[in-house]
Amino acid sequence: MKNICIMGTGYVGLVTGACLADLGNRVRCVDIDAEKIKILNDGKLPIYEPGLQELITNNVSRERLSFSEDISGSIRKSEVIFISVGTPSDGDGKVNLLYVEGAAEMIAQNLNDFKVIVNKSTVSVGTGKRLMEIIEKKSPSKAEFEVVSNPEFLREGSAINDFMHPDRIVIGTNSERAYGIITEIYGPLYLIETPFIKTSIETAELIKYASNAFLSVKISFINEIANICDKTGADVHVVARAMGLDGRISPKFLHAGPGFGGSCFPKDILGLVQLAKERGISPVLVEAAIKVNNAQRKVMVEKLKKLVPNLGGKTIAILGLAFKPNTDDVRESPALDIIKILLEEGCTVNAYDPVALDNAKKAIPEINCYDNMMDACEGADSVMIMTEWNELRQIDLIMLKEKLGAPNMVDCKNIYDPVKMKEEGFNYLSVGRPLLEAD
Amino acid sequence: MRITIIGTGYVGLITGVCFAEMGNQVICLDIDDDKVKKLNGGNIHIYEPGLNIIYSRNRKEGRLHFTSNLADAITKTDIVFLALPTPSKEDGSADISTVLAVSSSLAKLFSEGKKNGDFKYKIVVNKSTVPVGTSARIKEILEEFGLVSGEDFDVASNPEFLREGHAVEDFMRPDRIVIGVSSPKAEKILKEIYNPFVRSGNPIIVMDEKSAEMTKYASNSYLAARITFINEIANLCEQIGANVDHVRYGMGTDRRIGTKFLYPGMGFGGSCFPKDVRALSSMAEQSGYDFQMLNSILNVNRLQRTRILKKMTNYFGENLKDLRIAVWGLAFKANTNDVRESPSHYLIRELVSKGATIIAFDPEALETTKQELGTLIEYAEDQYAALERADALVIATEWNEFRRPDFKKMKKLMINPLIFDGRNLYEPNIISQYGFEYFSMGRPEMSRK
Numbered sequence: 001m002k003n004i005c006i007m008g009t010g011y012v013g014l015v016t017g018a019c020l021a022d023l024g025n026r027v028r029c030v031d032i033d034a035e036k037i038k039i040l041n042d043g044k045l046p047i048y049e050p051g052l053q054e055l056i057t058n059n060v061s062r063e064r065l066s067f068s069e070d071i072s073g074s075i076r077k078s079e080v081i082f083i084s085v086g087t088p089s090d091g092d093g094k095v096n097l098l099y100v101e102g103a104a105e106m107i108a109q110n111l112n113d114f115k116v117i118v119n120k121s122t123v124s125v126g127t128g129k130r131l132m133e134i135i136e137k138k139s140p141s142k143a144e145f146e147v148v149s150n151p152e153f154l155r156e157g158s159a160i161n162d163f164m165h166p167d168r169i170v171i172g173t174n175s176e177r178a179y180g181i182i183t184e185i186y187g188p189l190y191l192i193e194t195p196f197i198k199t200s201i202e203t204a205e206l207i208k209y210a211s212n213a214f215l216s217v218k219i220s221f222i223n224e225i226a227n228i229c230d231k232t233g234a235d236v237h238v239v240a241r242a243m244g245l246d247g248r249i250s251p252k253f254l255h256a257g258p259g260f261g262g263s264c265f266p267k268d269i270l271g272l273v274q275l276a277k278e279r280g281i282s283p284v285l286v287e288a289a290i291k292v293n294n295a296q297r298k299v300m301v302e303k304l305k306k307l308v309p310n311l312g313g314k315t316i317a318i319l320g321l322a323f324k325p326n327t328d329d330v331r332e333s334p335a336l337d338i339i340k341i342l343l344e345e346g347c348t349v350n351a352y353d354p355v356a357l358d359n360a361k362k363a364i365p366e367i368n369c370y371d372n373m374m375d376a377c378e379g380a381d382s383v384m385i386m387t388e389w390n391e392l393r394q395i396d397l398i399m400l401k402e403k404l405g406a407p408n409m410v411d412c413k414n415i416y417d418p419v420k421m422k423e424e425g426f427n428y429l430s431v432g433r434p435l436l437e438a439d
Numbered sequence: 440m441r442i443t444i445i446g447t448g449y450v451g452l453i454t455g456v457c458f459a460e461m462g463n464q465v466i467c468l469d470i471d472d473d474k475v476k477k478l479n480g481g482n483i484h485i486y487e488p489g490l491n492i493i494y495s496r497n498r499k500e501g502r503l504h505f506t507s508n509l510a511d512a513i514t515k516t517d518i519v520f521l522a523l524p525t526p527s528k529e530d531g532s533a534d535i536s537t538v539l540a541v542s543s544s545l546a547k548l549f550s551e552g553k554k555n556g557d558f559k560y561k562i563v564v565n566k567s568t569v570p571v572g573t574s575a576r577i578k579e580i581l582e583e584f585g586l587v588s589g590e591d592f593d594v595a596s597n598p599e600f601l602r603e604g605h606a607v608e609d610f611m612r613p614d615r616i617v618i619g620v621s622s623p624k625a626e627k628i629l630k631e632i633y634n635p636f637v638r639s640g641n642p643i644i645v646m647d648e649k650s651a652e653m654t655k656y657a658s659n660s661y662l663a664a665r666i667t668f669i670n671e672i673a674n675l676c677e678q679i680g681a682n683v684d685h686v687r688y689g690m691g692t693d694r695r696i697g698t699k700f701l702y703p704g705m706g707f708g709g710s711c712f713p714k715d716v717r718a719l720s721s722m723a724e725q726s727g728y729d730f731q732m733l734n735s736i737l738n739v740n741r742l743q744r745t746r747i748l749k750k751m752t753n754y755f756g757e758n759l760k761d762l763r764i765a766v767w768g769l770a771f772k773a774n775t776n777d778v779r780e781s782p783s784h785y786l787i788r789e790l791v792s793k794g795a796t797i798i799a800f801d802p803e804a805l806e807t808t809k810q811e812l813g814t815l816i817e818y819a820e821d822q823y824a825a826l827e828r829a830d831a832l833v834i835a836t837e838w839n840e841f842r843r844p845d846f847k848k849m850k851k852l853m854i855n856p857l858i859f860d861g862r863n864l865y866e867p868n869i870i871s872q873y874g875f876e877y878f879s880m881g882r883p884e885m886s887r888k
Contacts, residue, residue, distance in 0.1 A: 125679045153693065168692035195692050199685035206681045207689030210672050214696055217732070221664055224730050225657045228719075231726035232571040234653035238646040242654040245615035245642065246600065249661055250697035276671075279678035283671050285664065288735035 001025055002185055005078035007103045008085035009036055009067065011047055011159070011263075012120055012152050016082055018055040019163040021065035023188050028074040029067050032102075040067040048328040048355050051160045075110040080181060083131075084120040084152070093270030095124045104131045108138035111145060116178045118148045122208050122268060124275050128172065128201035146178035149201045151208035156262065157326030168195045172204025209275065212268035213286050218253050219260045220289035223296050226256035226432025236432030237414065256431040258334035258386065258412040259296035261323035266293075266332045297337045300384075300412050301345075303429045307408040308381050312346035315405070317380035319373055319395075320387025320413075321353035321360040328355040334412070335386035336363055352376040354389055374403050382408035388415050397424045440464070440632050443516040445541055447474060447505065449485055449606070449710075449777075450566055450599050451522030456490060457610040459497035461635045466504045468512040478505040486776040486803045489607040510548055516561060518632065519545065520597075523567045531717035532725070535569050542577045546584035553591065562625045564595045568655050568715060570722045574619065574648035593625035596648040598655035603709065604774025611636060616643045619651025656722070659715040660733060665700045666707045667736045670743045673703035673881025683881030684863070703880040705782035705835065705861040706743035708771035713740070713780045744785045747833060747861045750878045752793070754831075754857075754888075760794035763854075765829040767822055768836025768862070769801035769808045776803040778811060782861070783835035791815055800825040802838055826852040837862040846873040 002025045006017040009031040021027040031037050039046055043060075045053055059065035068074055075081060085099035100121055107117055117135065119128060128149045135145055149172035154162045166189060171182050179198060183190065190196060197207075226236040236256045244251025260266070269286060276283040308314055323333035330336055333356075339349050343366055351360065352373040361369050370376035373392070377383050377400060385392060393415050401407050401424065409421065411430040421428035440463045444455040447469040459465040469475050477484065483494055497503040506512050513519060523541060525533040545563065552558035563581070565574055578594045586592055596619035601609045616633050620626045626645055633643055646654075673683040683703050691698030707713065716733055723730035755762060771781035778784055781804075787797050797816035801808065805818055819825035822840065826832060826849055834841055842864050850856045850873065858870065860879040870877045871885035878884055 125681065167694050168689065170689045195688075197685065197689045197692070199682065199689070200680075202679055203676075203681040203685045204689070206672070206676065206679065207686050210686050211690045211693055211696065214668055214690055215693075217664060217668055218661075218695070221661055221732055224723075224728075224732055225653070227728050228571075228723050228726060228730065229650075229653060231728050232649060232653065232722075234571055234649040235647065238644065238650045239654045239657050242615060242617045242644050242646070242651075243658045243661060245644070246658055246662075247614050248665070248697070248700035249658065250695065250699075252695040272675075275679070276675050279675065281671075281675055281678060283675070284735045284739045285667050285671055285732065288731045292731050 002080055002181070003078045004028070004185070005030060005074045005081045007031075007071070007081060007083050007106075008099070008121070009033075009040060009046075010084065010086060011049070011156065012154060013082070013084035014045075014047065014056070015049065015052065015154055015159045015163055016084060016120060016152070017065060018052060018059060019160065020185065021059035022055055023185075025064065025185065027059075027065050028078065029065070030069070030071045030074045031067075032071070034069050037067050037069050049159050050157065050326055055160060071106055072110045075107055075115075076112045078115070079113075080116045080118060080185065081107055082118045082120050082150075087121045087123055089267045089270055093274040095122070095271050095274075097123060097127060097130070100127060100131070101134060104134040105138055108135040109140070111135065111139040111141050111143045114144045116146050116148060116181050118150045118182065120150055120152050122151065122264070122271070123205060124271060125202050125205045125209075128205060146173060146175040147201065148173040148178050148182055149204035150182065151204060153208075153211065156329055157324060164189070165192065166194055168197055170197045170199065170204050170207050172199050172201040174200065209268055209272040212265055213272045213289075215253055216260055216265050216269045216293070217285060217289045219255075220292040220296075222254045222256050223259060223431075224292055227299060229432035233434055235434055256414065258300045258338065258431075259293040261332040261334050261337075263329060263331045297334055297341065300334070300338055300410065300431075301341050304382060304384060304410045306429060307410065307427050308406075311342065314381040315348040315350060315379060316342055317377040317383040317404075318349060318351040319353075319376065319383060319385050319392050320389055321351055322356035322387050325387055325389045328359055330356050330359045330363055333360075336360060338384070338386065339364055339367060350376040350378075350380060353387065354391060374399060377403045379403075379405045381406050382410060384410045385413050385415060388413040397421075397426070401425060440518065440628075441516045442466070442632070443468065443512045443519045444522055445512070445519060446522040446524070446567075447478060448522065448524060449603070450601060451520070452483070452485065453487065453490065453601060453606045453610055454520055454522055454566060454599070455503060456494050456497060457607065458632070459503040460493045460611075462502070463632065464502055465497075466506060466512045466516065468506055468509060470507060472507050475505045475507045487606050488604065488774055493607065509544055513545065513548060513561070514552065514557065518562045518564060518628070521563065521565045521567055522599075525567050525569055525718075527714050527717050530721060532721035533568065533570055533714070533718040535567075535573055538565065538567055538569060538573065539576065539580065542580045546581045546586060549581065549586055549591065550584040553586070558591070560591060562593050562595055562628060564597045564629070566597055566599050568598065568711075568718070569652060570718065571649045571652045573652060589622055589624070593620065593622040594648070595620040595625055595629060596651040597629070598651055600655075600658065603777055604772060612639070613637070613641060615641055617651050617654050618643060618645050619648035620645060621647060656715055656719040659712055660719050660736070662700055663707055663712045663716050663736050663740070664732060666702070666704070667739045667743075669701045669703045670706065670880075671739060674746070676881040680883070682883065686881075703863065705747055705786065705880075706740045708780040708782045708785075710777060710779040744782050745789070746880065747786055747835075747859050748789050750859055751790070751831070751833075754878070758794060759790060762795045762830045763828055764790055764795045764797050765819075765825040765832045765853075766797055766799040767801075767825065767832060767834045767841050768838060769799055770804035770836050773836055773838045774803075776807045778804050778807045784808070784811060786833065786835060786861075787812065787816060798825045798829065801836065802840060804836075823848060823852060829853045830855045831857040831859060834858065834860045834862050834864055837864060846870070846875070850874055
């Protein structure tokens with residue numbers, strides 16, 4: 001059992017806090033936003049993540065997990081402090097370190113005894129060193145401390161599982177003492193043969209960026225293959241399957257679609273570009289991946305125009321708004337980017353999503369939101385599938401066809417079978433699969 | 440089954456030998472009489488681990504034949520594999536003229552055979568790497584000669600995924616076999632001949648011909664993207680003081696990424712990746728699509744080939760006159776004698792143009808290099824002989840025998856204990872303990888300066 005303080009109750013902080021409490025530690029989660037702490041203490045969650053609510057309730061009732069506004073006291077009572085505060089992108093892609101540095105100052109003021117400070121926020125390379133300097137300079141007590149970089153690799157929608165069954169744990173530190181304490185905390189995961197990667201702080205910081213940038217490259221690559229499949233008549237599904245069986249390629253993350261979104265990939269990839277440019281390197285491949293991703297939104301709208309040539313004044317039903325299933329996060333969601341283009345073209349946009357309607361409405365007030373997918377499709381000139389929610393995988397197609405003004409579907413997630421859709425009488429277009437239209 | 444292989448280059452030879460090994464009767468055809476004579480005489484012109492043994496065995500047991508007469512090669516056969524060269528044209532697109540010419544010759548012979556009543560159904564299987572739509576053109580050519588698809592013949596696409604240096608193993612135990620075919624009859628026969636190779640559950644994936652053709656280009660281009668990506672990360676690591684060995688392990692353990700094929704180096708080379716990336720890019724362009732990532736891959740790769748040179752000129756200055764540089768490795772990668780588009784050759788030419796004297800060693804690629812570079816450089820008999828009086832050593836190919844050399848002996852032979860390692864073969868800390876200065880890709884420099 002360790003006394004742990006988690007600074008920042010966003011997505012990563014809450015998942016980390018709840019999971020570390022579940023592993024038997026005494027965890028105090030703090031936030032400078034008193035409103036957030038109040039919500040959490042009322043038993044509510046500011047974010048949607050499967051399984052998180054139960055995990056929190058359970059650990060709060062066992063008194064292993066608490067939420068507090070008392071940042072100083074919580075730091076003083078803890079041996080290990082995780083920093084998981086926000087690191088928003090500045091306009092130019094540079095990571096804003098204001099909150100991280102603020103957290104370091106608070107730790108310095110309350111450094112009453114030896115502490116390990118673990119940074120989980122995604123920060124530019126060199127931030128770990130910066131934290132050390134701040135704490136050293138501002139600490140009145142001059143007590144010993146160590147800084148560790150421990151990037152998170154949680155996927156929204158499966159974050160609990162990712163925390164409890166990680167592919168790997170990266171621990172960046174120069175201190176054996178700190179490494180020992182962190183491996184003790186993650187010990188239960190070591191028993192399930194998770195690889196622990198011990199490296200320097202700088203290298204750990206870069207691993208996070210490199211991983212997300214690589215995954216972005218993988219997505220943009222298969223999207224470009226899909227675009228050529230569209231032009232040549234090959235089928236991206238079989239191409240991706242056959243490619244993925246090559247042991248050097250790995251079949252995961254080879255799904256063609258409208259491009260990536262969310263709060264991590266776009267931000268991290270821009271962060272990496274910025275980092276490289278500061279060091280006089282032009283990261284050509286990563287920049288190409290970004291360009292392709294931006295263009296991919298337009299490729300989807302072009303598909304729609306094949307079915308509905310003049311978009312002005314037409315009604316388009318959008319099914320799925322979250323940037324991926326099992327989350328209510330709409331940040332940089334392809335659905336929202338496409339909706340913006342449709343609104344510019346003069347369309348009326350009706351939308352349905354199981355959990356992300358409120359967030360989408362906040363971002364784009366012009367969206368007409370519906371609690372029921374069939375209502376959203378009523379009289380629409382085409383439907384577009386934008387998120388692969390399970391409930392969208394087996395829609396009642398007969399009912400859908402009756403509701404729609406015209407039997408047009410653009411399936412940006414390739415969740416339907418082109419042959420079957422043709423049999424059902426739909427004009428159906430998907431991504432990188434042979435074009436099939438109803439006669 | 441009776442199988443004919445047209446083309447005895449790298450792919451054709453491996454394919455022929457491996458099918459013979461499974462008990463098939465195989466005839467390999469090449470228009471080059473000399474090559475055929477050599478192959479009939481027991482001489483193989485390529486180096487590939489394990490190839491010689493099964494070649495000899497199947498020759499001895501009479502299952503493997505070589506000829507330069509097309510009519511002899513095809514009259515009694517069930518399946519004709521095309522394993523023909525498709526080199527880059529000047530604009531980067533693949534030159535399929537040989538594939539089309541051979542298809543016409545086949546069509547002519549088939550239709551003559553049909554007229555004489557001496558003909559049976561055959562499958563024409565294309566193994567050459569070709570643009571999407573080529574199978575359809577082969578089919579058209581056969582039809583132009585009055586042959587009936589589905590009755591007289593079927594065409595299939597069956598791309599190869601052989602790695603030079605592991606080709607026999609790859610053919611015998613493939614990750615997967617891709618067959619692009621629309622005819623159920625041809626599908627059944629092709630599955631039958633490939634069944635012995637998939638006993639461990641590795642799949643045979645059947646798809647349409649176009650997707651099969653695309654799969655080959657997409658796979659190789661994606662692998663080129665992986666190499667390019669990690670090369671860019673390595674370059675960044677050098678700037679910020681991170682270690683790319685840890686980064687690629689940290690990344691690669693993510694199952695969506697995978698640990699394989701994330702090795703930084705001197706840029707990719709060889710006879711496949713550069714050619715296939717260019718061909719896919721050009722194919723995209725012709726179909727009206729600008730494949731941005733491929734163009735970036737080619738750009739980065741061009742720059743990557745100059746990284747080691749930059750490290751050397753940073754150390755020595757721009758003028759390399761009076762310097763004697765040893766180069767270990769000439770092949771574009773280990774376990775092959777192939778030097779096509781080899782990063783090592785590229786570097787050597789640059790070094791020579793800056794005035795350096797080069798003395799090179801490679802366990803297999805000395806002969807193929809002599810054909811290319813001739814007297815431009817000196818050649819050493821073994822890896823240590825190359826080091827005598829050398830001012831620096833460059834490691835350009837990751838041969839196993841370079842991985843654990845006698846460092847003390849090396850240090851004694853060299854004027855200056857200095858290594859530029861384009862393949863990251865040594866641990867920087869360990870090599871510096873032996874007293875070497877050491878520069879590698881994306882890892883800490885071990886320098887006395």
